[in-house]
Amino acid sequence: xxxxxxxxxxxLVAPLFAGAAAAEGALTIYTYESxxxxxxxxxxVRKAFEAECSCSVRFVSVADGVALLNRLKLEGQSTxxxxxxxxxTNLTTDAKKTGLFAPHGDLANKMDxxxxxxxxxxxxxxxxxxxxxxDSGELKDPPKSMAELVDGNAAxxxxxxxxxxxxxxxxxxxxxxxxxxxxxPDAWAKLKGRVLTVTPGWSEAYGLLTKGEAxxxxxxxxxxxxxxxxxxxxxxxxxxxxxGHYMQIEVAGMTKKGAENPLAQKFLDFMTGPKFQDAIPETxxxxxxxxxxxxxxxxxxxxxxxxxxxxxxxxxxxxxxxAWVDEWLSVMSK
Amino acid sequence: MAFRDEQIxxxxxxGRIAAGIVALAAVALVTGGAFVGLVFQASSDWSGxxxxxxxxxxxxxxxxxxxxxxxxxxSVGPAIVVARAFSRQRTFPGxxxxxxxxxxxxxxPAIVVAxxxxxxxxxxxIFSGALSMLAGGxxxxxxxxxxxxxxxxxxxxxxxxxxxxxxxxxxxxxxxxLAAQLGMGARPAFRFLEWPAMRASLPGIAGLVFMLCVTxxxxxxxxxxxxxxxxxxxxxxQALRFDxxxxxxxxxxxxxxxxxxxxxxxxxxxxxxxxxxxxxxxxRRRYATAGEGERLxxxxxxxxxxxFVTGPMVAIVxxxxxxxxxxxxxxxxVRHAALTSLALAVPAAFLSVGLSLALVACRRALEYGRRExxxxxxxxxxxxxxxxxxVLPPTxxxxxxFVILLRLGDxxxxxxxxxxxxNALMAMPFAVRVVRPAYDAASARNERLCAALGIAGWSRxxxxxxxxxxxxxxxxxxxxxxxxxxxxxxxxxxxxDSVQTLPYLLMQRMGSYRTEDAAGIALLLGALCLGxxxxxxxxxxxxx
Numbered sequence: 001x002x003x004x005x006x007x008x009x010x011x012l013v014a015p016l017f018a019g020a021a022a023a024e025g026a027l028t029i030y031t032y033e034s035x036x037x038x039x040x041x042x043x044x045v046r047k048a049f050e051a052e053c054s055c056s057v058r059f060v061s062v063a064d065g066v067a068l069l070n071r072l073k074l075e076g077q078s079t080x081x082x083x084x085x086x087x088x089t090n091l092t093t094d095a096k097k098t099g100l101f102a103p104h105g106d107l108a109n110k111m112d113x114x115x116x117x118x119x120x121x122x123x124x125x126x127x128x129x130x131x132x133x134x135d136s137g138e139l140k141d142p143p144k145s146m147a148e149l150v151d152g153n154a155a156x157x158x159x160x161x162x163x164x165x166x167x168x169x170x171x172x173x174x175x176x177x178x179x180x181x182x183x184x185p186d187a188w189a190k191l192k193g194r195v196l197t198v199t200p201g202w203s204e205a206y207g208l209l210t211k212g213e214a215x216x217x218x219x220x221x222x223x224x225x226x227x228x229x230x231x232x233x234x235x236x237x238x239x240x241x242x243x244g245h246y247m248q249i250e251v252a253g254m255t256k257k258g259a260e261n262p263l264a265q266k267f268l269d270f271m272t273g274p275k276f277q278d279a280i281p282e283t284x285x286x287x288x289x290x291x292x293x294x295x296x297x298x299x300x301x302x303x304x305x306x307x308x309x310x311x312x313x314x315x316x317x318x319x320x321x322x323a324w325v326d327e328w329l330s331v332m333s334k
Numbered sequence: 335m336a337f338r339d340e341q342i343x344x345x346x347x348x349g350r351i352a353a354g355i356v357a358l359a360a361v362a363l364v365t366g367g368a369f370v371g372l373v374f375q376a377s378s379d380w381s382g383x384x385x386x387x388x389x390x391x392x393x394x395x396x397x398x399x400x401x402x403x404x405x406x407x408x409s410v411g412p413a414i415v416v417a418r419a420f421s422r423q424r425t426f427p428g429x430x431x432x433x434x435x436x437x438x439x440x441x442x443p444a445i446v447v448a449x450x451x452x453x454x455x456x457x458x459x460i461f462s463g464a465l466s467m468l469a470g471g472x473x474x475x476x477x478x479x480x481x482x483x484x485x486x487x488x489x490x491x492x493x494x495x496x497x498x499x500x501x502x503x504x505x506x507x508x509x510x511x512l513a514a515q516l517g518m519g520a521r522p523a524f525r526f527l528e529w530p531a532m533r534a535s536l537p538g539i540a541g542l543v544f545m546l547c548v549t550x551x552x553x554x555x556x557x558x559x560x561x562x563x564x565x566x567x568x569x570x571x572q573a574l575r576f577d578x579x580x581x582x583x584x585x586x587x588x589x590x591x592x593x594x595x596x597x598x599x600x601x602x603x604x605x606x607x608x609x610x611x612x613x614x615x616x617x618r619r620r621y622a623t624a625g626e627g628e629r630l631x632x633x634x635x636x637x638x639x640x641x642f643v644t645g646p647m648v649a650i651v652x653x654x655x656x657x658x659x660x661x662x663x664x665x666x667x668v669r670h671a672a673l674t675s676l677a678l679a680v681p682a683a684f685l686s687v688g689l690s691l692a693l694v695a696c697r698r699a700l701e702y703g704r705r706e707x708x709x710x711x712x713x714x715x716x717x718x719x720x721x722x723x724x725v726l727p728p729t730x731x732x733x734x735x736f737v738i739l740l741r742l743g744d745x746x747x748x749x750x751x752x753x754x755x756x757n758a759l760m761a762m763p764f765a766v767r768v769v770r771p772a773y774d775a776a777s778a779r780n781e782r783l784c785a786a787l788g789i790a791g792w793s794r795x796x797x798x799x800x801x802x803x804x805x806x807x808x809x810x811x812x813x814x815x816x817x818x819x820x821x822x823x824x825x826x827x828x829x830x831d832s833v834q835t836l837p838y839l840l841m842q843r844m845g846s847y848r849t850e851d852a853a854g855i856a857l858l859l860g861a862l863c864l865g866x867x868x869x870x871x872x873x874x875x876x877x878x
Contacts, residue, residue: 034846038667060746070578074375074736155472157457162555164572192560196457197477200555200568203844204445210849211449211653212458213475226847285847322577333393333562 025055027263030068030081034284036061041279048275055263065167065250069095076100082258083267085125089249089311090170092122093318102259110272111289113249114309122251125271126286129245129306130171131221131238132158138215145242146179150191157196158216159205163325166201167248172218173328174317175246178310184324188331198332209236221245221304222285228299229282244308250286349791354696354716357689364759365723368734369587375580375737382573382582391569391589398565399593401482401554402547408483409490410540416491416639417498418528419632422520426633432640433499434867436492437812438647440764441820441863443837444485444552445844446856450646451476451485451557453653460649481557486550490543492643497542497767500806501535502528504775520628531771537602538721538767544601545724545763548594566590570727580733587730594725647860654857657850667839668855672862675835678753679818685758686814687807690765694773702781721763728821731756749833757821761814768810769803776802804873812870816863836862 027049036042036059046057060080062071065087072079072095079100087095095101103120111117113127132149134142139156143149149158161169173184180187196214199205209217221238228234252271258264270276277288281296376383420433439447454460457475466473476484505527513523551567558564566586573582662668693716700713735752739745780798784790789798822837834842836859844852 033842037842037846039846039848066575070575073578074733075740078740162561164561164568164576165555195560196475197556197559198561200552201845203841204448204552204556206847207445207449207844207849207852208452211453211456213452213456223847230847329390329561332560333564 025053025263026058027053027055027082027261027267028058028060028080029083029085029267030060030062030071030079031084032064032068032086033061035059035086039283041276041283044279044283045276048279049267049270052270052275053263053266065091069098072098072100079255079257081255082261082264083252083254085252085271087122087251087253088167089251089314090167090174090317090321091314092119092251092253093314095253096121100255101253102256104254104268105265107268107272112291113289114247115311117249117289119251122253123268123271124249124251124289125276126280126284126289127247127249128286129221129247129304129309130168130175131219131223131241131245131304132216133209133219133223133236133238134216135209135212135235136237137235138212142216142237142239144240146176146187147243149194149239149241150187152194154193156194156216157214158194158218159196159208159214160198160218161202161205162198162200163328166199168202168205168218168220169198170321170325171246171248173324174312175310177324178246178312179243185327185331188328189334192332195332220248220285221306222281222287222300225281225297225299225303226285228302229297234302238304240304240306242307244310245304245306247309247311249289249311350692350695350699353692354699354712357692357696358712358715360689360755361723361759361762364731364735364755365726367738368726368731369584371734371737372580372584372730375733376584380581382577382579383585386573386582386585386589391586394564394566394569395589395593397563398548398567398590399597401479401486401550401563401565402544403597404479405483405486405490405547405550406540406544409487409543410494410536412487412639413491413494413498413539414532414536415635416495417502417532418524419635420495420499421502421528423629423632423636430871432636433496434864434871435647436496436643437816437867438860438863439489439492439643440813441816441859442650442856443820443822443840443859444550445556446650446840446859447485447488447646448553448556449653450650451481451488453649454645455481455484477557477559479558479563481559482550482554482563485553485557486547488643488646490546491639493764494539494543495639496809497539498532498535500768500809501531501771503805504771505531506775520625535767535771538770540601541598542721542724542763542767544597545594545721548590549725549727566593567727571729574729574733583730583733587727590725590727591722594722598722650853650856650860653853654860657854657857659854659857662851662854662858667834668836668858671834671836671839672858674833675819675837675862678750678757678833678835679815682754682757682761682818683811683814685754686761686765686818687769687810689758690762690769690810691773691803691807693762694766694770697770698774698777702777721766723759724763728756728760753821753833757818758814760821761817764813764817765810768813769806772803772806773799808870808873811873812867815866815870819859819863819866 031042034040042059042061046059050057062068068084068086069091072081072084075081076098077100084095084101101121104123107123108117108119111124113124117124132143136142143152160172161167163169163173176187176191177184196208199208202219205214205217206219206223208214209219216239219238224234224236224238227236252268254264254268272290274291274293277290277292278294280286280288281292281300287300420429423429442450452459452475455465455476456462457473459465459475462473462475475481509527513527518526548565549567550565551571554563554565555568566589570583570586570590573579573586697713697716700710700716732752736745739748739752776799784794784798819835820837821835822841836855840852840855840859843849843855
């Protein structure tokens with residue numbers, strides 16, 4: 001019986017190593033996990049592109065956009081990625097500094113994001129807006145502006161994410177900075193009383209909303225679309241803010257290694273077209289940045305449409321992120 | 335045969351020491367390798383390491399220590415009382431199930447536990463009405479230090495209880511018989527029998543709990559209520575993730591290790607040597623010594639601990655039952671993740687228990703052979719040094735090894751091996767604490783006999799130590815499995831699509847609005863863990 005144990009172990013572990021062989025004409029895409037999840041855009045996109053290129057697509061997924069950039073920094077020149085999909089504009093300056101990316105040719109004008117797009121390395125594939133999402137069963141009178149959120153009833157709490165560990169958390173810091181400028185620390189000092197808790201990531205904060213623990217959470221304007229379409233519920237709504245909403249634009253880029261693989265350029269072209277873009281709204285829960293064939297689900301028509309799109313250029317975020325996050329930290333730790 | 339006794343005795347000890355050295359080398363390889371990898375990555379720019387030492391670090395380090403010490407005291411103190419109560423009430427309905435349930439928190443991801451705790455004590459929790467009345471106003475929720483402490487005690491009180499119970503089980507039945515014959519009451523029995531056994535394990539258990547609390551991350555951020563509650567682990571995570579500053583991460587990790595070492599040394603002073611009986615056991619059963627009043631007290635203690643531990647678990651179960659369990663159970667992704675979790679946890683647990691046994695045996699052999707009063711450093715290293723692996727953040731181990739593997743070969747092919755190795759190592763501090771009291775007690779009884787009869791190596795393990803160690807080894811195996819099942823850290827860093835485990839799937843679902851699915855998966859994870867506990871209990875009993 002004792003001799004059986006190693007055999008058993010080998011049998012248990014063996015399947016884990018199988019199935020990573022690269023086929024002829026293969027494209028390796030680095031992305032984040034919710035993109036490649038069963039219900040994410042990944043499976044649809046892979047199927048559609050493989051049918052078109054008669055090649056094989058291999059996804060390598062990490063936790064999120066930040067982890068994606070770190071993975072690239074760790075791998076450096078030895079990266080296996082042809083395409084990197086899932087960075088946002090807060091990260092593109094740092095990403096360019098790695099020197100791993102190649103220009104995409106002329107795709108910028110094919111894409112349509114509010115505020116326009118002109119970047120010769122990264123191509124946007126979707127975008128969204130940060131918003132305060134609230135439980136309409138709990139909160140009858142949601143804030144109508146950032147000012148109302150900051151000054152409002154401190155008994156009505158909001159769960160926010162930590163900018164040191166999460167992308168939406170950083171989004172709120174940038175949003176408030178964009179509205180209040182140098183007065184941002186004062187705004188945070190007032191908002192602090194309304195903050196129920198600061199979570200490490202989006203999942204935990206959103207969990208607090210759906211568990212009824214916090215009536216408000218920092219999320220996206222598109223979050224209610226998920227509940228309307230998948231759960232047939234309009235209980236969770238996004239609050240429309242008079243000052244405008246901060247944007248997140250998600251982009252993809254081709255690596256220098258990818259520039260030698262004709263499939264990479266082909267994929268970027270494909271990404272700007274309807275076969276990719278159609279998958280975005282109801283799997284990634286963001287707005288498509290290119291032409292779609294299918295009209296958006298009517299639920300998307302009911303979402304908050306920001307009066308104004310707020311965003312900092314990538315370079316400005318890269319230059320100030322640390323100072324702004326430290327500023328946040330010193331106010332919130334008092 | 336007789337003339338060879340001496341020689342064989344020495345050789346047997348050598349074999350155990352060699353095995354211990356192999357185990358120590360494995361620990362050193364995995365932890366040292368991670369450091370080498372990160373240092374290599376950081377070598378181009380060390381400025382971050384020096385910049386790490388500022389006022390912020392001081393504040394964070396202070397809070398880390400403060401909450402960890404408090405959590406340890408609040409977990410370990412009551413655990414002594416609870417373990418004693420369990421040890422003295424050996425037969426009551428549900429005892430076995432309760433003790434199995436006590437191992438489940440180990441397998442639960444922190445986020446699941448945090449939400450379970452909030453379901454009871456949160457702003458909208460079940461007890462918020464009662465707590466509002468007590469607080470004389472609106473209950474603001476348990477956020478802050480109290481939230482952190484409650485969650486940490488939830489994780490660690492049951493763990494410490496089971497470990498103390500393991501130590502109490504090493505008190506020979508003969509001593510109990512003697513105590514009964516002498517008419518020893520509860521108080522002297524505690525003083526002369528139970529406390530010495532528990533005291534020997536106290537530093538190890540307190541050290542383990544302390545390390546687990548030092549490295550707390552999700553609990554501290556989520557229940558701490560804001561960035562005022564920040565641990566070094568958070569700072570390390572930030573340094574590696576958002577700032578991508580390996581030098582700073584290395585410096586912060588070094589601070590975390592030094593702080594833990596210092597505290598560890600301080601804790602060890604509370605310990606004492608437990609002189610186990612050298613006689614062969616002849617008593618057949620435990621003699622009850624508890625009187626009626628004490629019995630009532632014990633049952634009350636057990637009931638209180640049980641309610642505290644199962645409260646959040648019930649909340650987790652209720653949330654899980656709200657999920658579409660039928661669909662989840664047949665879902666390909668869930669089944670695959672469950673199998674992957676098992677495929678990783680089983681070898682990790684085997685490896686962990688094997689290495690732990692080697693370390694425990696090596697330490698004992700060194701202790702038995704030494705003439706000086708103070709333990710030598712190899713003895714210390716095999717005793718408690720190896721458990722320092724727990725204060726290495728999984729992100730650091732993952733990132734460090736990633737850098738190395740990148741230069742050696744295929745990172746993705748190595749991912750499952752890495753996960754198994756790191757999980758095995760992370761579980762060792764638990765396994766060592768389960769196995770050591772029993773092994774040391776058995777050794778104290780049998781060492782001379784074995785030397786005299788020339789029994790060593792495998793035959794000794796099979797014939798002499800095996801039968802006594804069956805139950806603790808089973809428990810250690812179950813602990814290691816539970817821990818590996820719940821692990822998220824290392825897997826998340828390697829993030830290969832072929833290695834999707836249950837906790838990974840849980841986080842993935844939570845990250846894309848599927849909160850109910852996540853609750854369902856948490857329930858499956860807990861049930862799986864409980865099932866494995868039952869199996870390993872059986873197996874352990876089989877050999878005993």
